[in-house]
Amino acid sequence: MSEPVFAPWNDADATPLITFQNVTKKFGEFVAIDDLTxxxxxxxxxxxxxxxGCGKTTMMRMLAGFENPSNGAISLSGKNIAGVPPNQRAVNMMFQSYALFPHLSVWENIAFGLKRDGMVKDALNARVDEMLKLTRLEKFARRKPHQISGGQRQRVALARSLAKAPKLLLLDEPLGALDKKLRQDTQFELMDIQEKTGTTFVIVTHDQEEAMTVASRVAVMDEGRIIQVATPEHIYEEPNSVYVADFIGDVNLLTGQAKATGQDTYEIEVPVLGSIFASSARPFSDGQTCHLAIRPEKVAIHAERPSADNxxxxxVLxxxxxxxxxxxxxELPGGQIIKAQSANTRRISRRTFTWEDPVWVSWTATAGVLLDQ
Structure with missing residues (x-):
């Protein structure tokens, strides 16, 4: 029997942990968050x-209690948290800088919040040991932050944040200071730790790859508004706008006028290029301006004219x-650039195509997404 899919957002009876209801946040005249639900x-x-500057950190600071909304309400577990000070929320925040105490050992850094809360010694020792084990830091417990690597410091900050068992952990660009390879490894560690603890994680990032790797859902933001909220695969395969298609990954965009040719099928008249064909469940009226978004991996490249929808x-530029x-x-006749991607599945001594070669690019009518905005 397969495991049930984790998708509470599709369940009408599921109760959200966090709700933003018509939240607006202004700093003077500047609207940082604009009527967000x-x-x-x-x-x-x-x-x-x-x-x-899109408002993602402001949202996080409101959840943490460092800012209050100008309008609207934010609730955690059904309770309005406006005005509740940060230290009285079941929320912890992990900062980009990690903010570790340099004079304390790894063990003491993790224990710090628990000691301040007056946790009894045996329970405290057991909890710190549990956190060290979870983040694979047992061997480094007695070291100071400057004696361990950046990736290990990141895990100390995570262990310290999780020690108090918050309902919600906020992570502000947590992997920004790590190099690419370590960042990728740490992404999987974060996912593993999140799954083991069952804590709700909200991460702020401007790294699309990071968001797409770790998240169950992604909210793409722009100018204080959420443009689309969906699972990573939905965001990538079914963006709701040119902004989202363009922001996530690589994309080719062709703009033209739509004309229906049948049930969910359209002919798009693109200036200079001529007619291209696309299918879309989203309706378009004849003559309506539309944008076809096609990912490079869905575009093939050929030496001879292929038999294809497009x-x-x-x-080759x-x-x-x-x-x-x-x-x-x-480069197409009108100066438009189309990116075509091909997998290098075997070792090659020379390229199939090189600079300035005349080539054909092709894609199917179902390869792209037809967008109206």
């Missing part, structure tokens, strides 16, 4: 993703070789 569920690993000739993949930037 959102539910986050228990045991979710929820990512707030967006460019600098085939356009161009020439640039090649990005990424080891496992090559991305070809193909």
């Amino acid at each position: 959102l539910d986050i569920f228990e045991q979710e690993f929820f990512a707030l993703l967006g460019p600098s 085939a356009v000739q161009g020439k 640039d090649i990005a070789y990424l080891g496992n993949l090559s991305t070809y930037h193909v």
